Amino acid sequence: MEEGKTNKIKFERRCPGIGEFLAYTSVVVVACAVIVPLELKYGYSSRVFNSFHMQSTNDDSVLHTLINILGLFKKPAAQQPSTGKRIFTKEEIRQYSGEVEGKPIYLAYLGKVYDVTTGKQHYGKDGAYHFFAGKDASRAYVSGQFNDEGLIDDISGLPAGQYSGLKGWTDTFENKYPFVGKLEGFFYDSNGNEKEGIAIYRQGLIEASKFEAEEKDDEKKFPGCNSRYTPQTGHEIWCSTNSGAVDRDWTGYPRKFFKPGRTNFRCACVPKALLSDPRFKEFDGCPTDSVKCKLVQ
């Protein structure tokens, strides 16, 4: 740099030549040819408008605007990997029940919302499990009550044996579908904090594991019956010294075994000394002291 001279940067206002003018014009024409049909199909106008608006002060606005517009046609935000922070209301999640073609399908299980769009064959509007979409129907996964009364999130008061069934479904959803948020309802409040429903679920799991331990114990004390069906003899049940896969030195008498926490009974071989226990009921048409019974149809 020469002494005495300052280093000035000169700003010049340039008029575009005819070549540049034609280049800019053709970029705009091509961009419009792409945008107009997409706009008509997908309705991106507000986002396109914003990008024009943001870039309009730069000299390179045409190029940047085009890049920006092309960026807009990447995957819509709803399909980007989710942080799982969204809190849904029951009304919001209902919008994702698979009724609208092209919209993701969400369901909630134990208050957590999953994107089950890839399971469209189950949850879409023609799927066998469509009634689970757009809501939290946790109770019905174990009760099997698939009507309005049963398709609810309230899991309180279930038989003890059913809480472990709830856990099984959690594993399915966690492993198979993306988690997208929480639902305000029985399990979480409007800030995503745990509510009483989570405590009921945890307590239910504790009860379920006690129940299962008792079941194992009962299977030894009151082993299962043998059973057989043929068109000639009909349905027969009987006890033996190895029925229920329990080897023993007593046979027992076949009884219906009703247990709190179970919704149905099973056939148990009961030792004579315990026949008066109120959990055991005789089979219709089966003599009290018979080890073999023909079931009445």
Ligand code: HEM
């Ligand atoms: C309480 C009773 C039942 C409930 C709550 C239930 C629920 C479900 C759900 C939620 C799915 C989809 C799972 C996923 O997203 O991957 C499913 C799939 C399926 N269910 Fe059930 N189900 C029940 C009983 C049954 C029964 C009794 C049968 C057979 C007789 C059955 C056969 C199937 C089959 C074949 C599939 C497809 C499996 C696959 O494509 O991977 N379900 N069930």
